[in-house]
Amino acid sequence: MSNARSRSKRTEANMLMVEDFFGTYQISTLDELERILDRRSESICANAYSLSPAQTAFPFLGIFVKNDQAILNYIASEGGDCAISRGAEAYGNAVFYETNAGATIVAPAEAIVPVATAVEAAREFFETHTSPSCVRWLAI
Structure with missing residues (x-):
């Protein structure tokens, strides 16, 4: 398989739908993802992000941001297990x-x-479409 074809398949596999306060986007690069994750509402210094593969609603990663804090939730499949991030006690x-x-x-x-x-x-989810291992999770 040629490199161009390989890169094309990788891009398709990693395409995400991202929704935030300002709209819905189909993205295919980490740069696009990071630009969206930098956005905050000026009035409340917050945003909420929903990430899922472009072709399906699951797995799903939700991120709520306010100032320098965030909470995350992850759902592997429809009707499947759900988990929320776990920070400091x-x-x-x-x-x-x-x-x-x-x-x-x-x-x-x-x-x-x-x-x-x-x-x-979010970067890890973009690459793997699985539960990010950089987060400690609490099943809910």
């Missing part, structure tokens, strides 16, 4: 935004990880 809850209009979700504070970890997880 903490008590209480944290509020994140699920829309630019200010709709919120409440998550356990122990699910918070640094944004850098969320970006690393």
Whole structure:
């Protein structure tokens, strides 16, 4: 197989659908993914990202970002197991935004990880379409 053909297949295999506060995008490079992950709503310094392979809704990686904090959730298949990120042990809850209009979700504070970890997880998901190993997960 030629290199050009190999690169073409790799690109197709890694294409992701990414949705955030500002739209839905079909991406095929890590650069595109990282540009989207850098976006934040100016009014609330937050964003929510949904990532899945371009041809199917699963596996699914969800990322909620506020300031320098993030929470992640991973679903392997429809009706399948679901997991949430696990950061430092903490008590209480944290509020994140699920829309630019200010709709919120409440998550356990122990699910918070640094944004850098969320970006690393998104990169890994882009490459593997599997549960990112750079995150500690808690089954829910």
